[in-house]
Amino acid sequence: MNMKKLEKYEEKCIECHACEDVCAKTYFKSEDRGKSRIVINEELDEKGQKINVCNQCGECMEVCPELALTRDKKGVVRLDKDKCVECLICVGFCPYLSMRVHKDLLEPFKCIACGLCAKECPTEAIEIVETV
Amino acid sequence: MMSVVIAKERVEEMKNNRKVLKALEYTPTKVNRGYTDKTLYINLTDNQVEFRDIPEMVKEKFIGGKGYGLWHLWNGIKDDTKWNDPENEIVISPGPIAGITQYPGAGKSLVVSISPITGTVIDSNVGGHFGPLMKFSGFDALEIQGKAEKDVVVFIDGNKGTISIEEAPVETIDSHILAEELTEMYADDEEDKRHISVVSSGQAAEHSYIGLLNFSFYDKRKKAQRLKQAGRGGIGTVFRDKKIKALIVKYKGVKGDSNHPADVEKIKQVGMKLHKEVHDFDDEQCQMRQVGTANLFETMSDYDLLPVNNFQYGSHKDAAATGGRAALKKVLQQNEPDGCWFGCSMSCAKSAVEYELQTGPYKGQKVVVDGPEYETIAGVGSNCGIFDIDYVLECNFYCDTYGVDTISFGTLTAFAMECYERGVIDKEVTGGLEMTFGNKDAAMELLHQMARGEGFGVVAGKGVRAMRELFVKEYGADENLLLDIGMESKGLEYSQYVSKESLAQQGGYALTNKGPQHDEAWLIFMDMVNNQIPTFDDKAEALHYFPMFRTWFGLQGLCKLPWNDVEPISNRDIEGPEAAKVPEHVQNYVDLYNAVTGNNIDKQEMILQSERVYNFQKVFNIRLGVVGIEGDRAPYRSVGPVTKEEYLSREDRYDKQMKEKIGVDPEGKSVEEKMAITREFRESQFAQLRDTVYKRRGWTVEGIPTLEHLQNIGMDLPEVMEVVKPYLSK
Numbered sequence: 128m129n130m131k132k133l134e135k136y137e138e139k140c141i142e143c144h145a146c147e148d149v150c151a152k153t154y155f156k157s158e159d160r161g162k163s164r165i166v167i168n169e170e171l172d173e174k175g176q177k178i179n180v181c182n183q184c185g186e187c188m189e190v191c192p193e194l195a196l197t198r199d200k201k202g203v204v205r206l207d208k209d210k211c212v213e214c215l216i217c218v219g220f221c222p223y224l225s226m227r228v229h230k231d232l233l234e235p236f237k238c239i240a241c242g243l244c245a246k247e248c249p250t251e252a253i254e255i256v257e258t259v
Numbered sequence: 260m261m262s263v264v265i266a267k268e269r270v271e272e273m274k275n276n277r278k279v280l281k282a283l284e285y286t287p288t289k290v291n292r293g294y295t296d297k298t299l300y301i302n303l304t305d306n307q308v309e310f311r312d313i314p315e316m317v318k319e320k321f322i323g324g325k326g327y328g329l330w331h332l333w334n335g336i337k338d339d340t341k342w343n344d345p346e347n348e349i350v351i352s353p354g355p356i357a358g359i360t361q362y363p364g365a366g367k368s369l370v371v372s373i374s375p376i377t378g379t380v381i382d383s384n385v386g387g388h389f390g391p392l393m394k395f396s397g398f399d400a401l402e403i404q405g406k407a408e409k410d411v412v413v414f415i416d417g418n419k420g421t422i423s424i425e426e427a428p429v430e431t432i433d434s435h436i437l438a439e440e441l442t443e444m445y446a447d448d449e450e451d452k453r454h455i456s457v458v459s460s461g462q463a464a465e466h467s468y469i470g471l472l473n474f475s476f477y478d479k480r481k482k483a484q485r486l487k488q489a490g491r492g493g494i495g496t497v498f499r500d501k502k503i504k505a506l507i508v509k510y511k512g513v514k515g516d517s518n519h520p521a522d523v524e525k526i527k528q529v530g531m532k533l534h535k536e537v538h539d540f541d542d543e544q545c546q547m548r549q550v551g552t553a554n555l556f557e558t559m560s561d562y563d564l565l566p567v568n569n570f571q572y573g574s575h576k577d578a579a580a581t582g583g584r585a586a587l588k589k590v591l592q593q594n595e596p597d598g599c600w601f602g603c604s605m606s607c608a609k610s611a612v613e614y615e616l617q618t619g620p621y622k623g624q625k626v627v628v629d630g631p632e633y634e635t636i637a638g639v640g641s642n643c644g645i646f647d648i649d650y651v652l653e654c655n656f657y658c659d660t661y662g663v664d665t666i667s668f669g670t671l672t673a674f675a676m677e678c679y680e681r682g683v684i685d686k687e688v689t690g691g692l693e694m695t696f697g698n699k700d701a702a703m704e705l706l707h708q709m710a711r712g713e714g715f716g717v718v719a720g721k722g723v724r725a726m727r728e729l730f731v732k733e734y735g736a737d738e739n740l741l742l743d744i745g746m747e748s749k750g751l752e753y754s755q756y757v758s759k760e761s762l763a764q765q766g767g768y769a770l771t772n773k774g775p776q777h778d779e780a781w782l783i784f785m786d787m788v789n790n791q792i793p794t795f796d797d798k799a800e801a802l803h804y805f806p807m808f809r810t811w812f813g814l815q816g817l818c819k820l821p822w823n824d825v826e827p828i829s830n831r832d833i834e835g836p837e838a839a840k841v842p843e844h845v846q847n848y849v850d851l852y853n854a855v856t857g858n859n860i861d862k863q864e865m866i867l868q869s870e871r872v873y874n875f876q877k878v879f880n881i882r883l884g885v886v887g888i889e890g891d892r893a894p895y896r897s898v899g900p901v902t903k904e905e906y907l908s909r910e911d912r913y914d915k916q917m918k919e920k921i922g923v924d925p926e927g928k929s930v931e932e933k934m935a936i937t938r939e940f941r942e943s944q945f946a947q948l949r950d951t952v953y954k955r956r957g958w959t960v961e962g963i964p965t966l967e968h969l970q971n972i973g974m975d976l977p978e979v980m981e982v983v984k985p986y987l988s989k
Contacts, residue, residue, distance in 0.1 A: 190604070212513050212514060216602060219536075219604060
């Protein structure tokens with residue numbers, strides 16, 4: 128199975144938040160880092176993560192009642208907003224807390240491994256990896 | 260996975276035989292803060308369709324769901340209306356919170372009618388998509404009155420804004436086929452099927468008093484309509500008596516704000532919090548996601564609470580092997596979303612797939628079996644002395660598709676079996692059925708007879724009370740014995756818990772509005788296992804608070820299960836009866852209500868909302884003739900050991916209680932003497948409990964709500980006061 132995902136190297140992260148900025152700007156035309164699909168925690172979250180980003184494990188697909196989450200050809204898990212009923216089960220069930228929500232939005236959102244953040248990262252703390 | 264495929268020719272045949280009796284267009288009212296403030300009224304006698312406004316007073320006092328059902332029914336009927344009179348109604352209402360997609364268990368419909376089996380008002384809480392889709396189509400309640408001349412369906416299209424009543428002569432009656440036929444007929448394509456929900460019943464509902472309604476939801480993975488049941492009290496029987504084959508709603512466009520709440524962000528936050536609790540704790544707590552409510556089966560047997568052989572005993576050596584969690588996981592499909600409305604991460608619906616039927620008209624077909632719930636596996640299984648998971652699936656499937664309540668079917672079959680074994684009835688009465696405990700073939704045949712309208716199935720299908728009366732009148736049965744072992748109160752069959760060792764639960768069953776159903780109060784663990792409510796006052800407080808709290812789910816269109824079938828971390832630090840309330844989750848519900856409606860209630864106001872409706876329902880019972888302590892009669896089987904065998908099976912326990920609780924030394928006394936002493940004590944305890952509970956609830960010793968109480972809670976409507984006044988002046 129093809130797999131494309133954002134790999135993280137937390138020890139390299141300097142918490143500059145450049146990844147968050149480019150993500151929020153790209154997908155929501157927003158300066159609000161809360162709308163980024165990648166999250167840099169200055170204090171580790173309950174899973175012990177400094178960098179919180181989807182690893183495309185696909186557990187969210189299994190709990191979606193509407194089959195709105197599917198894996199594309201490259202192995203990236205994507206949300207079909209038309210099918211999504213905004214129940215947020217995927218948010219509560221993500222083992223890495225990587226399905227995101229924002230008060231301006233009813234539907235959740237997640238990293239789709241586009242790699243724009245990796246290009247911005249000054250320390251190579253994140254990179255796109257693809258396996259076939 | 261699709262098990263029932265409907266051919267194009269079949270759809271054409273159905274369409275060609277339809278006759279439109281009424282068709283009209285309307286502009287669906289948009290939902291605002293959980294309400295449309297509209298009722299859809301349909302009279303099937305003259306095909307009258309009306310859109311009625313719901314007055315502000317009704318909204319304030321009756322809230323929605325069951326409250327709306329009771330209010331509409333009260334106004335639609337006369338004091339002497341019987342279940343099969345045309346003016347009896349079926350009212351379906353989801354409630355204001357129903358339809359949010361972010362919190363588990365928030366898509367319920369409440370169905371209210373006059374019950375054929377109790378003769379008084381019944382309410383039933385059911386999942387499936389019908390209620391929320393109906394609300395999004397513009398209606399807080401659907402009120403159906405009158406009787407059609409020939410079989411009809413009612414179709415509501417909430418996007419197009421159309422309603423039609425059509426004669427539907429060729430459609431199948433049994434639900435597992437009918438729901439698929441109608442889905443195939445009304446959906447544009449496979450993708451469109453998810454927008455359709457069907458309400459239907461089945462053949463056995465026509466010949467019994469225990470008919471149910473199936474509410475469907477389309478399962479996209481299985482490509483099948485799944486069925487959830489409004490099981491209790493025979494509403495399916497009323498449905499078929501009105502010659503309704505099905506109600507269908509179609510609505511596309513459900514989103515997180517379809518209920519147009521005042522504060523959607525709050526709902527999101529509370530919902531995500533609960534999803535995470537279910538994710539983190541369900542595997543170590545109830546395993547609802549893996550085995551559903553049936554997780555209880557093994558536990559109940561461990562605590563001597565599982566009904567075995569018509570509630571005689573409380574455990575069985577084969578319970579774990581045939582219905583324990585491990586055994587269930589082998590037959591129930593794992594790891595698929597199983598919520599009966601969107602956002603239910605508790606996901607307890609559960610199903611067995613590719614089950615090959617062994618009996619009956621669909622023998623050999625491979626089907627999806629919804630369930631079995633705990634109530635079903637205990638009711639049709641252990642309580643009938645049957646420990647066989649395949650039988651439970653078979654019986655569960657046929658009960659659902661025939662439109663029969665598994666709880667009543669289980670309890671009445673167990674009663675017939677005990678009567679048979681005690682020689683009250685014989686093969687001549689049963690038409691050859693050997694109704695011994697454990698005889699699964701006889702039990703299945705009984706169900707098939709009910710569907711065909713034949714033989715002993717028709718007799719049994721009238722329920723425990725009717726059987727008792729018949730056996731006494733026609734076959735000279737000992738009435739006192741049958742009163743003791745016939746597990747009904749108000750005519751409704753008991754649900755499946757042995758309450759002998761929990762006085763509070765005896766009250767939780769008998770001191771109820773609709774009859775012995777555990778949805779009012781389930782206090783066994785608090786009372787018997789944890790001993791948290793030792794005094795009469797403690798028990799009475801629990802029998803006030805919990806029925807009121809649980810009534811609230813029915814006003815809002817909510818499911819009870821996510822309240823306490825997963826517990827948050829905060830509950831670990833709470834001790835005593837407060838822990839059973841799960842305070843954090845109660846606050847969730849207060850927050851959800853406020854977030855949907857924009858109101859600002861607290862936990863006290865929440866109970867008051869329920870208290871109004873609960874007392875209204877109590878007065879409704881009085882209006883229909885269920886009055887006084889006789890109306891709350893508990894059969895002695897629910898209170899203590901009726902027979903010698905029962906006493907002897909737990910002799911050490913009963914002897915110890917006699918010594919410690921009653922203060923009588925059992926030494927040297929015969930079993931009969933000990934049984935009599937135990938009975939006298941237990942019945943006096945029950946009477947004392949009843950008096951204490953009535954008082955706590957603001958009722959007289961005869962169970963009549965006082966005028967002062969009705970005024971205090973704001974349920975002092977003139978028509979309500981009129982009903983109770985004659986009883987208070989006596």
